[in-house]
Amino acid sequence: MNIRPIEQKDNPYIAAIIRQSLESTNLAIEGTAYTDPQLDQLFEYYQSLTHAAYWIAEEQGEIVGGVGIAPFTNGVCELQKLYLSPKAQGKGAGKKLMDTALEYASTYYEACYLETRRELTAAIGLYQRYGFSLLSEPLEGSEHSAMDAWYLKTFSS
Structure with missing residues (x-):
C-alpha cells in the first residue's frame, strides 16, 4: 500500500470512489461530500x-482511497473526504491514510475536526482509536448539514 500526494490525473x-462509497451507504444526498462543488477537482482544490x-x-x-486536511478555523483543521474502495477496506489503508493526514495536520494545527454519520460505525471506530472525541454539536462553520456526528482531536504541543 502506497500513500502519496494527489496528482491532477x-x-x-x-x-x-467517493461517489460510490456514498451511494453504497445511501448518503448520495445534499449535505454530504456527494454534492461538493470541488469533488471533481480535488487536486486543484x-x-x-x-x-x-x-x-x-x-x-x-x-x-483505492484518499483523505484530505484543510483549514477550518482558528488553529483547527478538518479531516476531509476519507473514503476507501470496498477492496481496500479492512486492509490497513484507512490507518495509513490517517497516520499521514494527522502527522501533517499536527505540524500546522492545534486540533482536527471531522464530521460523519452515526451509522458509519467502522469509520467512527477508526476515529476513536486515533483519539477523536465526540462533540455534542458541529463546530460553527460546518458545511455538511446531513452529518449527525462530530469529532475533535487536540494535538499535544
Whole structure:
C-alpha cells in the first residue's frame, strides 16, 4: 500500500470512489461530500488552500482511497473526504491514510475536526482509536448539514 500526494490525473478516480462509497451507504444526498462543488477537482482544490493537502492510497498502481486536511478555523483543521474502495477496506489503508493526514495536520494545527454519520460505525471506530472525541454539536462553520456526528482531536504541543 502506497500513500502519496494527489496528482491532477487522480481526480476522476478518487471522485468515483467517493461517489460510490456514498451511494453504497445511501448518503448520495445534499449535505454530504456527494454534492461538493470541488469533488471533481480535488487536486486543484487542495492546491489552492494554505496548509492543506490530499493523499491517495494506491495498491499495485490502483487508486483505492484518499483523505484530505484543510483549514477550518482558528488553529483547527478538518479531516476531509476519507473514503476507501470496498477492496481496500479492512486492509490497513484507512490507518495509513490517517497516520499521514494527522502527522501533517499536527505540524500546522492545534486540533482536527471531522464530521460523519452515526451509522458509519467502522469509520467512527477508526476515529476513536486515533483519539477523536465526540462533540455534542458541529463546530460553527460546518458545511455538511446531513452529518449527525462530530469529532475533535487536540494535538499535544
